[in-house]
Amino acid sequence: MAATLVFRLHDGGPELLRQVLLERGWEEHHGGRRGQEDWNLYWRGSDFPISEYRKLMPWQRLNHHPQSVGVTRKDQLERNLRRMKATFGSSLYDFSPTAFILPNDFTRFLAEYHKPRLQGRAPPFWICKPVGLSRGRGIFIFEKVRDLLYDCAVIVQKYISEPLLISGYKFDLRIYVCVKSFHPLIVYIHQEGLVRFATEKYTLSSLENPYVHLTNASINKLGPFYHAAKGGVGRGCKWTLSKFRHFLHSQNINELLLWQKISNIVTLTLLTIAPSGPACHNCVELLGFDILLDVTFKPWLLEVNQNPALSLDCSADLAVKKKILQDLIDLMSYTCTDHLRGGADGRRGPLLPRVSPHKLPQIQTRPKKSVQNKSSCHRYQRSLPPVHLGRTSRLVSACSANASQTDTSETLNPILGLRSLTIRSLSEVPHSQDEDELSEVPSTLPDTSWRGRGLWCPDAAWRLPDITHRFKAFQGHGPPPPLRVGDFIRTFPFNMATLKASHRQLDLKAVMREIRKLTRQLDAGQSAMKGPGVGDKQEDLDSLLWGPKDPPLLRHCFKT
Template identity: 65%
Template structure:
């Protein structure tokens, strides 16, 4: 068995053994330790300690002990709680609850860290995507772990059900069960609340403790310690922040109104789970049926919850979250009203199981959809968002268990009802706020873009340097891009430090690479005489270029020195992620007209646009009869052709996550019967003014099987991604000939197009037009950030009418070498990108340690609408000239 998978199974079964014990014991606390509310008080203290622990302990313990020993020591904290229940009192349960709470957060953090490192480690060895392997590992873990709720409750019911002293509960005692159960009634109801025989309790606790000890032994004996180099790699991949920074970020997020309105909904999750575990089990089940039925009832809840979590995850693709939240509210509202009115009696045996089943169904909605909601709303600040989620949910648990011993059950139900109503009001406000921020219907001019109506802008007031198109760049003659200074215009101009005669006084240029950067980047920089940054021997700011495949942290941009460059701008994800690109192009199309942005296929973001897609699909189906259009479905957060589905019949549309559905270009221009596309490299050196360079050479990628619309499931005929086609039967290592894995350069492609009568100059002007208009869609929203550049990969498809279509825009286009054409194009590309950035000038600043002022621009970074219209006019004039030329 593969080492990493073995470790995943060890952790999974270790957690299964531990939480089989803890889950069963938690369900019994309100019934087993009902004297003076000791059981629920211990749970309240436990979750309070968990809140404090999650803020400070996990990073410290993981760094000092490592993941393996943090897991083992944290499990021992759970065993201490099990032992405290053998002699339950305020002096044993409260301290052990604190110990468990302090160990809970490090346990889960260490588990997540271990699985993440294991997934990335295996992915690196197997040449796969780390995120995919991590998802698989977490899937295996939860598949095994989720069954712990069944086994723990089954053990308690089987053991406690053997008591020979189970007597029938009197009718008088039954009147004190249900919504009007209270502390005094519980004290008098000696029949229902009598503890089982202590021998049975000790037997159950012995099984639970033994299960916990086995979990620790399993981890200590069979779990491998993570290697030091893997830990260091993970620390570099995941930006490490101090616990205090995370705490501050958590509370800073409260400045976002959406987070404030979501607090009741998040706390509701703790309230409703606390009521079921602390009050329903005690005042309804134990009071009416006996403590030995608690386990069976909670099994019903756990099984329904697990099943519905998977079911609602599928349904949400078609209904959206609003429908599911409404359904969950309806279920809980009905249950609360019914519990207020219901007088439990043993003769209504099935009803005792119906309520937890319905509660489990609703809880599945709250757990899956609330987590998903946080992920969508706070995508740029996930760590702080989910820290808020854990904080407010845990606080809900603390309050629910805390007041459990002081209030009658019917009052608790009214509290639940109030919190549920407040939750839905807050959630409704958040949805309303989101709808207001979604793309609006077409308007003549967007105030976000222009700041003023177009008709009020005089022709002569157009900014002097709104768009700078650098043109093609190649070889040593590449122009140097700079902000154009505007003499005499004061602060409205853009200025950069002047160039200096560097002579021989410069220090060697220093580059810094992230672990995942292809080795060719290092080779090219070494060829140019650069040296690699060594954090052990050099000052942390003594570097010129930091290159990584993933976006930089906001602090990297904030702390950048004048002599340094980063290879990513912030916010460019707005065109490099498929759904964001579609949304921004749709917005620009609505503002400036569809004719200007007709290069983008019609797109729908699923599941949010499911109804709109159905309407469009039905409309085309009716107009074209059985010959409906072809559609392509792409996961929004995957690359390299993974997860793509091409279909004609909507019955074939299946997806498990957020996807984008677009019109499939079913009439591509073919070469020898094979589909092909262009990978165009574009370098942006400034967004103020927008300065664009397109690389003269690029790659033409071919499918490895002939194009055929009758076989839509044949990815080797419809996709051109090398990562897909290299597994095809026609792919050959020599890559000689179309259809065998070969690539062309742009030069060869343009020569071929001229040979068949295509005006390649006009075609390339249209492609450049696509590049510029796409980048204009995000220019106003890119923060004014100094000393950055961005290398994009634009994927362009040409149809049989010689019209270019934009397929997608890639952040950090692949720079790995697959063939000799790759080496020719990509190596020259990297050399010319470095030439573009004029590093001799920047290194002068590094030598003087930043005495000079950073490059600055006082522009308000708003794109003028008339400038865009004039750009379009100038393009149309160029196109007419090109069309009419002899």
């Protein structure tokens, strides 16, 4: 039987994901029948240990990038947004409410709390959220500082007390974002999403009522009015984003500008961690951005969810989440040979031959210089240390107890250094099912002249095969990321300038300049719209404007 793609779910995983993958012909990984690395997709609700990234094979994908917690944990998100606001100004980073991380910022919070009272202005309301909890747990709203009680690290934000309402009910938007890569930054936003409603009409007279102020479905589905018809909202507590677009059509606003502002929030938030995050090109992460609109249609970022819920509570969930998962799998860019998982005809095998800890590939080199006590050090046995992309492993020295054996051929292993024992060719390395694979090998190592006891790299002939070519980011010598995969719309990079700015080392200043320019163009209003083919300014990189039902090309949106 032909080999198929295999998925592995941690602790059972989301049932909807299992259903989608099985419908596509995948098989589920079972540890008893398959090896620990005999899989193509590993899905986990929490962060992966760093060891999982180090041993990834080219045919494997993980559903989290390393260090994405920098935007998904509330306190780290606030710190990163503060840093970017201090660097690039509040004109760009003005989409997050004023916030304080307690207890560290308690003094600063008190100063802000008393400021309106000293100036004779009406004091604001505040919302308190535990930094490590989700699904609305532990959240409460307060007006007086005496009501602020907490027993763990929390974040306190100014409460947006004038939200946009639909039929008197508060709501927010769940936007589904796929981060394809951080190096370079490649971001997609799905055309479909969820509108989540509170189930009781909005009022500031009952701050303690969660069904009035919180939009989390996990809370509102337990409310007394969840199944009741609620004016224009209807039954339940969710709409699809498509239904929300119909609501926007009845409002006198610049819809294109609104969608672009939300897209900017996504990009600017991810830029807070993009320069510092490690590169891992075989990871694809699905994030849930929660966006609140105020009465002026200004979008605000509430939080970023690392594991947006994939449970099915209503028909809107089924219509949205199943399609998102299908498109997400397509974004993982599996090839026609990944189902082999490194072997031919479905047989297990790595891209590089298996390397025994005491048997390394041999490369013939020039005869070595005479060494003192040569009679006792003719032959060495060494263990191969972990080799990581972009980093050279430490030189390991260990003499074998069996020093009486001799070998007339002088060999050099390029990783372990002088006089290490090797085998004559890569093809002679035996495969062993009981030993770890060499999962990551740099395509090149630095040429270093021999200075006594050290690493000697005489020629380029010993360089190991490049097994990472499939994951190298676009560097100007290949096609750019597709502008659309299913209903995922590429929102970054959105032109040639941002594509070039994201190569190798991210140029944040150039990216910020392009975001400002695009937003100013859309802010000119609907009158700037024109039909395709009229005075088009051709660019090498086309991009779509995310948000509208039929996304137009960006270069069709502005007058030239």
